[in-house]
Amino acid sequence: MNGQENQTIIIPTMYRTKTCGELRLANAGERVTLAGWVQSIHNLGALTFVDLRDRYGVTQLAFNEDAPEDLRQKAARLGREYVVQATGRVIERHSKNPNIPTGEIEILVDRLDILNESLVPPFTIEEHTDGGDDLRMKYRYLDLRRACVRRNLELRHRLAIEVRRYLDGQDFLEIETPVLVNSTPEGARDFVVPSRMNKGQFYALPQSPQTLKQLLMVAGMDRYFQIVKCFRDEDLRADRQPEFTQIDCEMSFVGQEDVLRTFEGMMRHLFQAVKGIDLPELPRMTWADAMKYYGSDKPDTRFGMRFVELKNHQPDNASRQTVDSLFPAGFQVFDQAAYIGAIRCEGQASCTRKQLDQLTDFVKRPQVGARGLVYARVQQDGTVRSSVDKFYGPDTLAQLRDRMQARPGDLILILSGDDAMRTRRQLCELRLEMGTRMGLRDKGRYSCLWVIDFPMYEWSDEEQRLMAMHHPFTSPKPEDIPLLDTDPASVRANAYDMVINGVEVGGGSIRIHEAGLQQKIFEVLGFTPQQARRKFGFLMDAFKYGAPPHGGLAFGLDRLVSLFAGLDSIRDCIAFPKNNSGRDVMLDAPGALEPSQLDELAISVRLPQ
Ligand code: ASP
Numbered sequence: 001m002n003g004q005e006n007q008t009i010i011i012p013t014m015y016r017t018k019t020c021g022e023l024r025l026a027n028a029g030e031r032v033t034l035a036g037w038v039q040s041i042h043n044l045g046a047l048t049f050v051d052l053r054d055r056y057g058v059t060q061l062a063f064n065e066d067a068p069e070d071l072r073q074k075a076a077r078l079g080r081e082y083v084v085q086a087t088g089r090v091i092e093r094h095s096k097n098p099n100i101p102t103g104e105i106e107i108l109v110d111r112l113d114i115l116n117e118s119l120v121p122p123f124t125i126e127e128h129t130d131g132g133d134d135l136r137m138k139y140r141y142l143d144l145r146r147a148c149v150r151r152n153l154e155l156r157h158r159l160a161i162e163v164r165r166y167l168d169g170q171d172f173l174e175i176e177t178p179v180l181v182n183s184t185p186e187g188a189r190d191f192v193v194p195s196r197m198n199k200g201q202f203y204a205l206p207q208s209p210q211t212l213k214q215l216l217m218v219a220g221m222d223r224y225f226q227i228v229k230c231f232r233d234e235d236l237r238a239d240r241q242p243e244f245t246q247i248d249c250e251m252s253f254v255g256q257e258d259v260l261r262t263f264e265g266m267m268r269h270l271f272q273a274v275k276g277i278d279l280p281e282l283p284r285m286t287w288a289d290a291m292k293y294y295g296s297d298k299p300d301t302r303f304g305m306r307f308v309e310l311k312n313h314q315p316d317n318a319s320r321q322t323v324d325s326l327f328p329a330g331f332q333v334f335d336q337a338a339y340i341g342a343i344r345c346e347g348q349a350s351c352t353r354k355q356l357d358q359l360t361d362f363v364k365r366p367q368v369g370a371r372g373l374v375y376a377r378v379q380q381d382g383t384v385r386s387s388v389d390k391f392y393g394p395d396t397l398a399q400l401r402d403r404m405q406a407r408p409g410d411l412i413l414i415l416s417g418d419d420a421m422r423t424r425r426q427l428c429e430l431r432l433e434m435g436t437r438m439g440l441r442d443k444g445r446y447s448c449l450w451v452i453d454f455p456m457y458e459w460s461d462e463e464q465r466l467m468a469m470h471h472p473f474t475s476p477k478p479e480d481i482p483l484l485d486t487d488p489a490s491v492r493a494n495a496y497d498m499v500i501n502g503v504e505v506g507g508g509s510i511r512i513h514e515a516g517l518q519q520k521i522f523e524v525l526g527f528t529p530q531q532a533r534r535k536f537g538f539l540m541d542a543f544k545y546g547a548p549p550h551g552g553l554a555f556g557l558d559r560l561v562s563l564f565a566g567l568d569s570i571r572d573c574i575a576f577p578k579n580n581s582g583r584d585v586m587l588d589a590p591g592a593l594e595p596s597q598l599d600e601l602a603i604s605v606r607l608p609q
Helices: 069-077 133-138 147-169 209-220 256-275 287-294 331-336 353-364 394-405 420-437 515-524 529-543 555-566 595-600
Strands: 032-043 045-052 058-061 085-092 105-114 193-194 202-203 223-232 243-252 282-285 308-312 340-343 372-376 383-388 409-417 448-452 457-460 463-467 495-500 504-511 550-556
Touching: 032 058, 032 105, 045 069, 045 085, 045 495, 045 555, 058 069, 058 085, 069 105, 147 223, 147 256, 147 555, 209 243, 209 529, 209 550, 223 256, 223 331, 243 256, 243 555, 256 495, 256 550, 256 555, 287 420, 308 394, 340 420, 353 420, 353 529, 353 550, 353 555, 383 394, 420 457, 504 555, 515 529, 550 555
Parallel strands: 058 105, 282 448
Antiparallel strands: 032 045, 032 085, 045 058, 085 105, 193 202, 223 243, 243 550, 308 340, 340 409, 372 383, 372 409, 448 495, 457 463, 495 504, 504 550
């Protein structure tokens, strides 16, 4: 609970009768004892005011000129972040502070005990601190004293509680699965733990409890969930941590529709209970449409600006249609392109040349990778002025305007390339950038949808083979099973993601529950029967003992909390996060082991030269 708004009355303890967040004018005259940290001290000659903070809020302590000398001396000794216990009478304040819930009262202190002293903190413990990221992480326990950081953890707690409440109401059982397991195939690198008792052998930390939850379905648990730590040894980005938390779920005797309805219900419950928002029914978009219209499998649908294909000679598997070029031959870049796509930016024709140059630089950055940007402005009289005027006549440009449904004042941005998917991804970046510049990505608005019908496989350039897009236990759509032999790349899966504001918050699939089909999928993925046996023999054996049809999904709790809190990074909603190099700078982990420990584990460390 946010102690500032919602009053929880906690049971008095030996150190306090009230918290620093609960006293109001109605309490005036009461004698109370508070305990907390000194937030700030104001000396006004004979008067001293101290702001005392605990998890629940801040209350002003007052020491007046009539206070006994020893009390005044104690008050004079106080420093920031000292831990104190103060007893006194609640009185009405002369100058009230309307910004805090306790702002109408103060405590006229008659007894003060310093419970602990504090060094001067290395940064100010205020909403707007002077501490940089590194410093705050090193002293995270001080950073967490800041109300804005603490509130994220309170929100996280609330979300977790509401998840449990909803799933319990749907008869899900919370079951723990082991952390010391074998490699699980979610496609990232494993963190491994050496076994002392089995020298030369290693456990892997779970990338997710995927196979274990499927075994729980074979075991007849019917509905399982777990709020569980997962571990993936990947290069880190703002929304990734090496250890993260999933709301992991699995159900038996369900099809895709059942899973979608159950978890749409959970998301509705969370939005209602935690944010007081009534989520409309979640729209569904096929993966093929998401790629075609947004260039992403996690489209940010807070705003439109859908792609219009002006040429596509490389159609995706789902649509199989080619689109002829709107542009007659003449401009080599467009002539040679396999794909030309455009977005319409409403009212942006007034963009300056400089802004357009910046956008061109933006799309040419290596992270985006486009070769250039073509633009066209629709003038007030409806005519079009573009950066490719010298190649095309007014008729072509008018056709462009009409195809884009552009009105006077609109700006059209066009990208082209020799690979449709790659160019769409670039156009996606441009769309998001324009959405941000145009203020269309308001963090307080939520647009939530399901993306469904993912392909089973994606081609990996690195591995030079088809890889499971979700994971190898995902069931193909029954009607696409015959394609496994002829055209595996076009097989669609019963897999789905939930996307909120362009963030994939969860994803899952209906699983394969027949050993034969599972074997076949392993084959398509390039496993020999021996390899499949070695890695997943336990699962395939289990499937021979009556595995029920089942499916599920997992939500990323960290991402969900950061979305609910409107944060840019998941780090801010994790109590003790790791930095970009995977280090915990507070604990200084990871660290080297003592030689004796290494001996015990029969490990010799050879560092690269
Ligand atoms: N195990 C999957 C993941 O971690 C989720 C699922 O398919 O249930 O993404």
